[in-house]
Amino acid sequence: MTIPATTPASATDVHIARTERFAAHNYHPLPVVLSSGDGAWVTDIEGRRYLDCLAGYSALNFGHRNPRLLRRANEQLNHLTLTSRAFYNDQLGGFAEALAGLCHKDMVLPMNSGAEAVETAIKVSRKWGYEVKGIPADSARVITMRGNFHGRTTTIVSFSDDDTATGGFGPFAPGFVSVPYGDIDAIRQVITPNTVAVLFEPIQGEGGVVIPPPGFLSRLREVCTRNNILMVADEIQSGLARTGKTFACDHEDVVPDVYILGKTLGGGILPLSAVVADSDILGVVTPGTHGSTFGGNPLASAVGAEVVAMLQTGEYQARAHELGERLRAGLDGLIGSGLSEVRVRGLWAGVDIAPDLMTGREACAGLLARGVLAKDTHGSTVRFAPPLVASEADIDLLVDAVSEVMSDGSAVGGETAGGDGHGVCEQ
Ligand SMILES: Cc1ncc(COP(=O)(O)O)c(C=O)c1O
Numbered sequence: 001m002t003i004p005a006t007t008p009a010s011a012t013d014v015h016i017a018r019t020e021r022f023a024a025h026n027y028h029p030l031p032v033v034l035s036s037g038d039g040a041w042v043t044d045i046e047g048r049r050y051l052d053c054l055a056g057y058s059a060l061n062f063g064h065r066n067p068r069l070l071r072r073a074n075e076q077l078n079h080l081t082l083t084s085r086a087f088y089n090d091q092l093g094g095f096a097e098a099l100a101g102l103c104h105k106d107m108v109l110p111m112n113s114g115a116e117a118v119e120t121a122i123k124v125s126r127k128w129g130y131e132v133k134g135i136p137a138d139s140a141r142v143i144t145m146r147g148n149f150h151g152r153t154t155t156i157v158s159f160s161d162d163d164t165a166t167g168g169f170g171p172f173a174p175g176f177v178s179v180p181y182g183d184i185d186a187i188r189q190v191i192t193p194n195t196v197a198v199l200f201e202p203i204q205g206e207g208g209v210v211i212p213p214p215g216f217l218s219r220l221r222e223v224c225t226r227n228n229i230l231m232v233a234d235e236i237q238s239g240l241a242r243t244g245k246t247f248a249c250d251h252e253d254v255v256p257d258v259y260i261l262g263k264t265l266g267g268g269i270l271p272l273s274a275v276v277a278d279s280d281i282l283g284v285v286t287p288g289t290h291g292s293t294f295g296g297n298p299l300a301s302a303v304g305a306e307v308v309a310m311l312q313t314g315e316y317q318a319r320a321h322e323l324g325e326r327l328r329a330g331l332d333g334l335i336g337s338g339l340s341e342v343r344v345r346g347l348w349a350g351v352d353i354a355p356d357l358m359t360g361r362e363a364c365a366g367l368l369a370r371g372v373l374a375k376d377t378h379g380s381t382v383r384f385a386p387p388l389v390a391s392e393a394d395i396d397l398l399v400d401a402v403s404e405v406m407s408d409g410s411a412v413g414g415e416t417a418g419g420d421g422h423g424v425c426e427q
Contacts, residue, residue, distance in 0.1 A: 011045045030368050037064025040390040042373070051394055053367075053374045053384045058205070058237045058348070060268035061316065062307070063389035069267040069306055076302035084293055091301035098308040099274060102246065103259050106279040110272070110296040110304075114236040114262035115151025117273035120290060121199065121260050122155065124275060125230050126175075127284040129196030133228055139194040143229075145181040149206030150199065150234055159199075182212035184219045191223075197230040197258075198223075202248035205237035208381035209343045209350025217252040224257070230281065236262040236273065241311060241388060244321030244346030251345070257281060267307045272300040316388045320346040323395050327384065330399030338406025349384040350377075351402070358409045366405035372398055 009017070015033040035045045040063055042052050055061065062069060076091065083089045096108040109124070111117045126140040144150075144159040157165045158172035166172070179186035181204060202217060204210040224231040233239075233256035238248035240261065249256055258281060262273035271294075275282070294300070310316065328344040331351055335342055341352040353363050360376025367374050367382075376382050386394060 015045065030364060030373070032368060032373070039063040039065075040387040040394050048371070050368070050371050050373045051386065051390070051397060053372055053386045053398055055385050055387045056268060057263065057375075058242050058385050059263035059266065061241055061264040061320075061388045062267060062310065063387040064268060066267060066389070068310065069269055069303060072306040073267070073269050073299065073303050076299050079298070081299040082294065082297045085291060085296055089296075089298040089301070091298040091305070092296045095301035095305040095308070096296075098305050098312075099261075099265075099276060102308050102311060103276040104255065105259070105276045107277065107282040109275045109282055109285060109290070110301070111275070111292050112271040112273060112294050112300075113151070114260075114273050115153050115156055116292060116295075117236065117260045117262050117275050118150045118156055118199075118234060119153055120275045121232050121234075121258055122197075123290060124258070124277070124281060124284060125197035125199075125232060127289070128230060128281050129194070131284050132280065133196060135194045135196065140175055140196045141192060141194050142176050143187055143190055143195060143198045144176050144178045145200050145204070146178050147181050147204050147207040147210065148178075148199075148201060149204065150201075181207070181210060182216045184216060184223065187220065187223060191227050191229065195227065195229050197232045199232045199234060201234045201238060202251075203238045203243065203345055203348070205348075205383070206377055208352070208377050209345070209348055209383055211343055211345055215252070217249055217254040221254045221256070230258055231256040232258040232260065234260045236260055238345075238348075240264045240307070241316040241320050242346055242348050242385065244324055245317055246311060248345070265304055265307055266300060267303045269303050270300050272304050274304075317346075319388050320348075323347045323386070323388070323390060323392070324349075326392060326395045327399065330395065331384075331402065334399075334403055334406060337403070338409060339402075347386060347388055347390075351382050351384070353380045353382065353406075355380050357406070363402075363405055363409075366408060367401050370401040370404060372401045 012033050033045045034042045036043045040052055041049055043049050099108045100106060109120055111120055129135045129140040146161050150156045155173040157169055159176035159178055160166055177190045179190055221231055233249050235247050245251055257277060259276040266272035324344055324347040327349055331342040331349055338354055338357055339351050340354045343350045353360060360380050360382045363382050364374050364376050374382050374384055
């Protein structure tokens with residue numbers, strides 16, 4: 001009797017099967033299992049190397065295992081990692097001072113995830129509305145932008161217009177009104193005496209690296225000042241050097257009232273987020289009104305302070321600009337050859353793929369096969385945000401890979417293999 005030959009499951013298959021079996025399916029990852037990283041590159045468990053052009057949704061601006069950040073984290077690991085805020089620790093003060101200095105603001109409120117920091121900014125804005133602006137209790141309104149992505153909590157999805165984010169999760173929190181992104185007249189029209197804040201992304205990252213019309217940020221600044229409304233910039237993804245400046249708002253020399261920061265603030269090592277503002281705003285927070293067990297822990301504070309020191313040199317901002325111009329030149333050359341639109345700010349690009357060619361997911365599967373990791377969003381868009389420690393050759397490799405995937409797609413008339421057309425924003 002002959003036993004039919006079976007192909008042994010690869011290590012990749014085993015890990016994927018285990019993850020799918022035991023971890024909830026709130027993501028739809030590409031079929032690659034990563035096990036190590038160094039700078040702009042990662043390696044999978046089969047030993048294949050990939051250029052990481054997602055960089056943890058910009059949480060890895062300094063690259064994987066940045067040596068300076070690892071050194072600082074290791075030092076702190078050997079001293080003290082967690083205290084809770086029931087006591088002082090010897091790292092939080094220095095981190096808060098450094099970050100406040102980077103932002104030219106008075107104070108910092110540390111949290112962990114981006115969504116927590118957005119929640120914090122909403123709470124602070126509401127309390128500021130009641131205590132400083134003097135609006136009636138429970139009447140505060142926050143203006144938000146359509147196409148936004150600010151996180152996944154029940155309050156935050158209350159002002160999302162992504163059906164996948166909202167479906168099945170109601171009832172939603174009141175007190176929000178959304179207007180088209182970048183539309184200053186629409187903002188003016190929905191302002192009421194009870195409006196406390198405009199919450200916006202200076203560039204909509206998950207929306208597909210959508211850049212507002214020139215002048216929008218400065219006009220928004222004027223409107224907020226004139227109406228005594230807080231300008232609250234969610235720079236969680238756009239901030240901290242990604243766009244070629246410390247903050248995306250810097251591109252119009254605009255200073256918001258509140259910065260919301262996260263992702264790369266934790267150096268790609270641990271979650272660290274923060275709300276940064278002057279004391280007339282953050283001063284409304286008093287003991288017991290807000291907090292988090294891990295917020296401001298000494299390990300995160302030590303890493304965060306090192307991140308700020310690295311940003312103070314300006315070298316990462318300059319690098320994002322230089323590499324971004326190279327990326328722009330390469331991707332612009334593919335418009336009409338598979339790409340219908342390219343949007344670039346610093347080392348951050350959103351490309352729209354010609355709709356009849358392939359989906360964003362299929363493009364990402366093609367890139368994966370060529371050793372490039374990237375992530376699709378909203379059907380036909382792919383984002384590229386390589387670590388800022390990438391080399392010129394890495395950027396050229398990315399552009400070549402996109403070019404090859406596009407021409408392969410054209411060669412088979414859009415019938416590329418892989419992917420399921422699943423195009424929701426998953427971040
Ligand atoms: C602009 C923006 N705000 C908030 C968040 C939520 O951050 P987190 O996933 O850490 O909760 C994200 C995540 O992608 C983001 O891009």
